Amino acid sequence: MTLLEAPPLDSRVSLDPPRARRKSRYRFLGYAALIVAAAAILLPFYWMVMSSLKANNDVYTIPVQWLPDPVVWRNYLDIWQKSDLTTWLRNTLILSVAVTFLQVLTGSFAAYGFAKVRFPGRNVLFLAYIGTLAVPWQSYMIPQFILFSKLHLSDTLWSIIALQAFGAFGVFLMKQYYETIPDELLDAARIDGMSEYGIYRRIMLPLSVPALASLSLLTLVTTWNDYMGPLIYLRSRDLWTIQIGLKTFVNTYNAEYALIMTGSVLSVLPIAVIFLLGQRYFVEGIASTGLKG
Amino acid sequence: MTSLPLARRRRGRQVLRNTAVGWSFLLPNFVGFAVLTLVPVGLLFYYAFTTWNVFGGAEWTGLANVRQMLHDASFRTALVNTLYYTVFHIPLTLVAALALALLLNRRLRGVAFFRTVAFFPYITSIVALAQVWNMLFSPGYGPINAFLRGVGVANPPGWTTSADWSMPAVIVVGTWREMGYYMLLFLAGLQTIPAQLYEAAKVDGANAWQRFRAVTLPGLRPTTFFVVVMLTIGSFRVFDLILVMTNGGPGQSTLVLSQYIYQKGFVENQFGYASAISIALFLICFVITIVQFVINRRGSDS
Numbered sequence: 321m322t323l324l325e326a327p328p329l330d331s332r333v334s335l336d337p338p339r340a341r342r343k344s345r346y347r348f349l350g351y352a353a354l355i356v357a358a359a360a361i362l363l364p365f366y367w368m369v370m371s372s373l374k375a376n377n378d379v380y381t382i383p384v385q386w387l388p389d390p391v392v393w394r395n396y397l398d399i400w401q402k403s404d405l406t407t408w409l410r411n412t413l414i415l416s417v418a419v420t421f422l423q424v425l426t427g428s429f430a431a432y433g434f435a436k437v438r439f440p441g442r443n444v445l446f447l448a449y450i451g452t453l454a455v456p457w458q459s460y461m462i463p464q465f466i467l468f469s470k471l472h473l474s475d476t477l478w479s480i481i482a483l484q485a486f487g488a489f490g491v492f493l494m495k496q497y498y499e500t501i502p503d504e505l506l507d508a509a510r511i512d513g514m515s516e517y518g519i520y521r522r523i524m525l526p527l528s529v530p531a532l533a534s535l536s537l538l539t540l541v542t543t544w545n546d547y548m549g550p551l552i553y554l555r556s557r558d559l560w561t562i563q564i565g566l567k568t569f570v571n572t573y574n575a576e577y578a579l580i581m582t583g584s585v586l587s588v589l590p591i592a593v594i595f596l597l598g599q600r601y602f603v604e605g606i607a608s609t610g611l612k613g
Numbered sequence: 614m615t616s617l618p619l620a621r622r623r624r625g626r627q628v629l630r631n632t633a634v635g636w637s638f639l640l641p642n643f644v645g646f647a648v649l650t651l652v653p654v655g656l657l658f659y660y661a662f663t664t665w666n667v668f669g670g671a672e673w674t675g676l677a678n679v680r681q682m683l684h685d686a687s688f689r690t691a692l693v694n695t696l697y698y699t700v701f702h703i704p705l706t707l708v709a710a711l712a713l714a715l716l717l718n719r720r721l722r723g724v725a726f727f728r729t730v731a732f733f734p735y736i737t738s739i740v741a742l743a744q745v746w747n748m749l750f751s752p753g754y755g756p757i758n759a760f761l762r763g764v765g766v767a768n769p770p771g772w773t774t775s776a777d778w779s780m781p782a783v784i785v786v787g788t789w790r791e792m793g794y795y796m797l798l799f800l801a802g803l804q805t806i807p808a809q810l811y812e813a814a815k816v817d818g819a820n821a822w823q824r825f826r827a828v829t830l831p832g833l834r835p836t837t838f839f840v841v842v843m844l845t846i847g848s849f850r851v852f853d854l855i856l857v858m859t860n861g862g863p864g865q866s867t868l869v870l871s872q873y874i875y876q877k878g879f880v881e882n883q884f885g886y887a888s889a890i891s892i893a894l895f896l897i898c899f900v901i902t903i904v905q906f907v908i909n910r911r912g913s914d915s
Contacts, residue, residue, distance in 0.1 A: 350721050357713060358730050361789070364745045365733070367756065371748070380754035426642035433638030439631045445639070452650055454902060456850035458871040459895040462878045462887045463656035464649065486645030516634050545738040547853045552879060563740045567857060570744055577748060584741035595736055599729055602736070606794070607801040 368588075372396075372581040379577040395582040402579065405586065407558060408565035415477060415561060416543040419484040423539045424532060427490025432520045434491065435498035436506060446495075449488040457548075465552060479553040480561075484543050490535050493605060497531035498524060534605025537598045541591055562587045657895070660888035671885065678889035688890065690865045691873040694780065698869060699848035701784045706844055707837075709792040714799035715829075728800075731793035739790075743857040746786045747773055776866040779859050783867055787854055791847070795840050802836030803829070838909045845905070846898050870894045 371379045372395055373388040399405060434446050464483075465474065473479040501524065509519050525532070547563040554560055560568070566583050573579060595602060661678060663671035682688050713731055717724050734742065749757050750772035761769035770778040806828065814824045830837075852871035855861065861868040861876075870890065878887030 347721070350716060350719055353716055354721065354723065354727055357716070358727055361730055361734060361793070364742065364749060364789075365737075367749060368741070368745045379748070380751065382754060382759060384756045384759050426645065430639045430642035433635045437631055437635035437638060439628065439635040441632075442635060445643075448651070449646070452646075452654065454846060454898070455654060456846060456871070456894060456898055458850050458852055458874055459891040459898075460650070460653045460657050462874065462884055462891055463660055464653035465878070466660070466884060467649075467653055467656065482645070482649050486642055486649055488646065488650075491642060516638070520638070541736050545736070547738070547740055547857065563738055566738075566740050566744075570740075580744055581748075584744050588737050588741050591736055591738070592733070595733065596729070599732075602732070603728070603797060606797050 365588075368581050368584055371578055372585045374578050376576060376578045379581070392578065395578050396586075399579055399582045399586065402573070403569050403583065404557070404560070404565060405562075405583070408560050408562040411477065411559060412544055412561040412563075415480050415484075416540050418477075418481050419543045420536050420539045422481065422485035423487065423490045424536055426486060427535065428494045428525070428528065428532065429520070430491045431494030431498055432516075432524055435495045436503070436519075436524075437516060449491055453488050453492065461548075461552065468553065474553050475555045475559065477554075477559060480543075480546070480549050483549050483553070484539070484546065490539065493535050493538075494528065494531055497528050501527055530601065530604060533598060533601040537594060537601050538605050540594065541602075544591055657888055657891055660885055661892045662885075663888075664885040665883060674885070678886050681886060682889055682893065687865065687868070688873065691868045691870045692893075694865075694867060695849060695851070695869045697780055698784060698787070698851055699845065701781075702787050702848045702851075703841065703844045705784065705788045706792050706795055707840065709788060710795035710840070711799050711833075713792060713796040714803055715825075717796070717800060718803045728797075731796055733793065734790045735794040737790075739853050740857050742786065742790060743854065746782070747858060750782050773859050774863060776863050779863060779867050783855055783858055786858065787851065790854070791844075795844070798836055798840055798843075799833065802833045806832035834912075838905070842902055842905050845901050849894065849898050849901075870897075 370386070370388055373391050373393070374385070375390070375392050378385055378388065434442060468474050468479050468482070473482055505523065506519055509523055514522070545563065546561070547567070550561045550564045551567075554564060566587050569583055570580050660671060662673060662675055664674045664677065665671060717728055717731075749755050752758055752769070752771040752774055755772075757772070758769040770781075772782040773779045810828045810832070811824060814828050819827060850871055851869055852875070855867050855869055856872055856875070859867045861872050871894065874887050874890050874894065877883045877890060
């Protein structure tokens with residue numbers, strides 16, 4: 321048992337040798353478990369990136385080739401020619417930005433009404449908001465589609481904006497945050513003669529930057545990744561988003577494994593960058609509501 | 614004497630003004646929310662009792678859709694498959710998420726990095742993930758079966774190409790993708806358990822397992838409840854993962870309720886019948902959530 325003879329890592333604990341030895345063994349097991357779990361979680365992403373840099377014939381080999389040899393950067397040029405990636409990315413970007421802007425604006429505005437203005441019927445109304453969070457979207461997508469068709473929204477980018485921008489999630493997240501801001505602060509501003517709109521704009525918005533960041537990032541990612549909305553509503557090719565485009569590309573070039581992985585990497589890359597830059601806000605947004613958009 | 618009605622009138626005016634101000638804040642979001650979410654939910658309960666005629670209008674047919682549903686073998690298959698997914702996905706995700714959270718709740722180096730890693734699959738698009746996993750699961754040359762052959766499995770399963778193994782493959786991916794998200798919820802829950810409780814249990818001579826049973830699990834009770842409710846609703850609405858990964862196949866081996874709604878509604882244009890199945894899905898989620906709330910209430914009373 322060489323593990324037991326390993327010196328304790330923490331000098332403070334070494335005052336108590338028997339416990340320290342057990343501790344270091346637990347510590348070692350903890351690290352081992354962490355590494356195994358991280359590898360299992362990351363392996364598919366590694367496979368994705370690695371395959372995107374291979375020649376198509378090298379993707380499936382026995383034994384598995386864990387490093388691309390030779391490295392084929394050409395895939396990252398070819399994909400732009402073989403697909404409408406530019407159009408897809410542009411549409412997705414337009415939608416993500418528009419939806420995020422509207423969701424944050426109307427969501428935070430409504431949340432202020434729910435959290436800081438007292439009026440009869442407020443709580444019942446909020447319950448209706450929360451209630452729909454528990455209703456699966458799949459169960460009302462049919463009547464929603466019929467309604468959107470009657471409003472002539474289907475097969476336009478507006479349909480996706482309408483679909484995503486007014487969700488209850490944003491209101492819920494912002495309300496949770498606003499309730500942590502003390503009422504005394506607002507009362508002081510009211511006594512000074514500030515209107516409710518002034519309080520919202522001059523006090524609440526600056527104070528809620530972390531929550532606004534959480535909501536923006538979560539909405540952005542949800543809209544970027546949405547597959548079902550665009551699948552149902554966007555029929556014209558020039559309106560396709562990255563998810564629909566990628567799926568169609570997969571169906572068309574189903575034997576071009578390396579290129580499929582290249583497309584997948586390019587579709588995930590923007591999200592990965594955003595996530596790494598703002599991961600604190602993702603974690604906080606989810607921890608405070610228990611939900612994701 | 615005059616001050617009383619005056620005060621009341623003034624308070625009345627104050628309430629009126631607050632109501633106006635409050636609604637003015639809600640309105641931009643509420644109009645969108647009401648038209649685009651509340652109205653469709655309401656319409657659902659009308660469409661479910663109609664049949665779509667050739668002119669694209671709804672015709673009232675009463676309970677015809679419900680009768681059709683009771684005799685629909687595909688509907689039953691979809692229901693059974695959804696239950697299959699749910700029954701395995703919930704406990705697997707629950708255990709994996711809790712284990713990860715317990716692992717990360719200790720003071721080890723690299724915990725922050727690992728938390729990022731574990732959460733990453735959840736924010737990655739399903740389309741890209743499904744492609745990667747389909748390749749990993751590829752029966753002939755995929756790395757998963759290469760690994761299985763390496764450890765001595767002579768005939769590894771055909772995964773998404775086999776009617777028996779496609780559902781397990783989907784469950785694996787579903788669990789892999791979502792465990793990081795529920796891990797975050799458990800981590801937040803673990804942080805609310807006071808450290809003194811662990812100290813006290815230690816003083817009383819409780820070992821790690823006993824501490825887990827007597828302190829951690831009861832302390833996590835509200836979190837666990839919430840996670841189970843979310844997991845249940847999430848499992849019953851499983852959709853895009855299956856649509857992209859197996860498209861319900863091979864045959865109907867991974868056909869689930871949401872997908873059946875999609876197929877009946879958007880592929881076959883049977884909006885009335887699709888709405889009836891939607892109501893079934895809605896009611897299942899609703900009833901299970903209520904039951905879980907009741908059980909939770911009863912458990913916390915005793």
